[in-house]
Amino acid sequence: MSDKVRLCLWFDKAAREAAEFYAATFPESRVGETQLAPADNPSTRAGEPLTVEFTLLGIPCLGLNGGPAFRPNESVSFQLATETQEETDRYWHAIVDGGGQESMCGWCKDRWGFSWQITPRALTEAMSSPDAGVRQRAFEAMMGMKKIDIAAIEAAVAG
Structure with missing residues (x-):
C-alpha cells in the first residue's frame, strides 16, 4: 500500500470517537496517533485533539477536527462489499x-454524517449480469429496499 495517499475525513470534534467506532466495527481497522493542536485555532484549542490517524478497512485515514464549517454529504461514500446477509445486517445495524x-438502496449514514453503501456481492453480480432482464429485476428489487435483502435480490434474479 502506498504511504503517499490517505483519506482525510473532516469532523467537528469527534475524530477520535469516530476512529474508535470504525476500528471496533470493521476488520483491518485500527486507531493510530493523535496529534494535539499546538495553539488555539478556529476549530480547536491548544492541547485538544486536532488530528487522529487511523486505518479503516485497510485504508489509511486522517481524522481532522476541523470544526463545523464543512459537513459530509452523499457525493462521497464508503462502499462496503458483503458476502452474506449476516454480514450485511451486522454492518448496517452497527452504523x-x-x-x-x-x-x-443499501445506503445509510453513520452518526458523523458519512455515507455508507452496504452492498452484498449478490447485488453487484446481478447488476453486472450479461442478461438485461436479470439486471432490471435486481435493480427494481433494490429500489424498494433500504437495507439490501439478499434473498429478495436472488428471488428477483430468478424471476
Missing part, C-alpha cells in the same frame, strides 16, 4: 443503530 440513519 444505523450506532446513531446513524437509514437511506434507500
